[in-house]
Amino acid sequence: MSSFVGGSVxxxxxxxxxxxxSIRSPELSIVVPTFNERPNVPxxxxxxxLALAGIEWEVIFVDDDSTDGTMGxxxxxxxxxxxxxxxxxxxxxxxxxxxxxxxLSSSARFVAVMDGDLQHDEKCLPAMxxxxxxxxxxxxxxxxxxxxxxxxxxxxxTRSLGSRFAIRIAQTFLRVTVSDPMSxxxxxxxxxxxxxxxxxxxxxFKILLDLLASSCGSLRVEEVPFVFRARIHGESxxxxxxxxxxxxxxxxxxxxxxxxLRFLSFGLVGTTGLAVHLAVLRVxxxxxxxxxxxxxxxxxxxxxxxxxxxxxxxxxxxxxxxWRFFTGLAMFAALCSFGVIAGVGVSAMxxxxxxxxxxxxxxxxxxxxxxxxxxxxxxxxxxx
Ligand code: GDD
Ligand code: MN
Numbered sequence: 165m166s167s168f169v170g171g172s173v174x175x176x177x178x179x180x181x182x183x184x185x186s187i188r189s190p191e192l193s194i195v196v197p198t199f200n201e202r203p204n205v206p207x208x209x210x211x212x213x214l215a216l217a218g219i220e221w222e223v224i225f226v227d228d229d230s231t232d233g234t235m236g237x238x239x240x241x242x243x244x245x246x247x248x249x250x251x252x253x254x255x256x257x258x259x260x261x262x263x264x265x266x267x268l269s270s271s272a273r274f275v276a277v278m279d280g281d282l283q284h285d286e287k288c289l290p291a292m293x294x295x296x297x298x299x300x301x302x303x304x305x306x307x308x309x310x311x312x313x314x315x316x317x318x319x320x321x322t323r324s325l326g327s328r329f330a331i332r333i334a335q336t337f338l339r340v341t342v343s344d345p346m347s348x349x350x351x352x353x354x355x356x357x358x359x360x361x362x363x364x365x366x367x368x369f370k371i372l373l374d375l376l377a378s379s380c381g382s383l384r385v386e387e388v389p390f391v392f393r394a395r396i397h398g399e400s401x402x403x404x405x406x407x408x409x410x411x412x413x414x415x416x417x418x419x420x421x422x423x424x425l426r427f428l429s430f431g432l433v434g435t436t437g438l439a440v441h442l443a444v445l446r447v448x449x450x451x452x453x454x455x456x457x458x459x460x461x462x463x464x465x466x467x468x469x470x471x472x473x474x475x476x477x478x479x480x481x482x483x484x485x486x487w488r489f490f491t492g493l494a495m496f497a498a499l500c501s502f503g504v505i506a507g508v509g510v511s512a513m514x515x516x517x518x519x520x521x522x523x524x525x526x527x528x529x530x531x532x533x534x535x536x537x538x539x540x541x542x543x544x545x546x547x548x
Contacts, residue, residue: 190220195266198280203397215286226266261366276351284349301386303352307344318392345373368409377417429478441466479545507532
């Protein structure tokens with residue numbers, strides 16, 4: 165060992181050392197995304213210890229800077245158990261991104277992703293691992309919708325219906341045949357993620373669907389049913405924007421990544437903004453305001469509306485808060501004003517060579533929207 169002290173020993177010429185169990189990477193990494201799951205962390209680690217006896221495993225908590233001290237507790241447990249690790253991400257949100265990051269940080273042959281809120285049954289893990297070890301599949305999905313259909317006790321009726329609808333959409337548009345492509349509980353060979361990682365979306369909840377769709381149906385998938393338990397501590401983070409992101413993912417993947425999730429959301433916000441604009445204009449005109457005044461107020465209202473919604477949903481991972489919210493609004497308004505000029509310019513040019521009003525109008529709208537999207541992505545919500 166003393167020959168290593170100098171630190172200049174070449175790896176190739178180093179004498180072969182006997183493998184010590186403590187320095188070998190584990191066979192299985194369990195990646196657990198967390199956001200405000202403090203009370204669940206020690207319970208989950210304990211459950212993993214029991215369920216994974218006889219397996220070399222580690223658990224990687226990937227925490228998006230929870231405010232409840234989740235990470236502090238992970239570190240405390242890690243200090244006495246080196247199978248426990250934590251990654252703290254700052255200034256970012258996103259279940260999928262957290263999972264990808266955790267998986268890429270692992271060197272294990274197999275990785276599992278599971279929720280940190282105890283809704284997933286850790287007792288499924290050995291069976292899932294067994295299927296992968298035997299090379300009977302590339303991915304094993306723990307499905308909430310197994311044969312008996314009795315596996316959803318943790319879902320409300322609305323959630324259950326919504327989930328089924330979302331699954332149907334995925335199956336139809338992406339030709340995914342898995343019964344639960346929305347499951348947040350699955351296991352696969354790590355190298356699969358290494359290959360597709362650059363193509364995966366960092367937003368949203370649907371990492372498994374994204375993995376399956378991005379691998380273009382080349383993966384052998386096996387499913388094991390499990391009972392989705394009810395949540396006891398903390399609350400679900402699945403909200404409207406997660407649903408929107410999901411629909412966006414389907415469109416992105418169905419279009420071969422031509423239409424991005426963000427652009428879609430930006431366009432959707434723009435369309436609702438148009439409705440707001442027209443509604444305000446109509447109300448103000450009915451109240452007797454002159455057209456220029458009503459139009460100005462309507463435009464400003466729509467702009468503020470669009471900005472707020474984009475900040476909430478389209479760029480939720482880079483959301484501007486506090487005073488930055490207002491400086492962002494000024495940037496957005498300035499950039500969109502240029503967008504209007506560019507759009508009018510293009511449609512006028514278009515109309516001259518091809519005098520069809522709707523085509524020219526459409527061309528102007530597309531150019532304006534593209535300008536707004538590109539410049540606001542690069543300036544107002546640039547990555548810091
Ligand atoms: N790091 C990180 N960042 N973790 C997050 C984030 C985030 O932005 N949002 C949620 N999580 C963590 C939670 O702390 C929890 O451990 C896990 O991800 C699942 O989140 P929940 O908020 O409990 O999701 P759910 O129970 O409503 O949704 C479940 O069912 C969905 C299908 O309907 C999950 O299993 C989803 O993965 C699944 O798609
Ligand atoms: Mn949950």
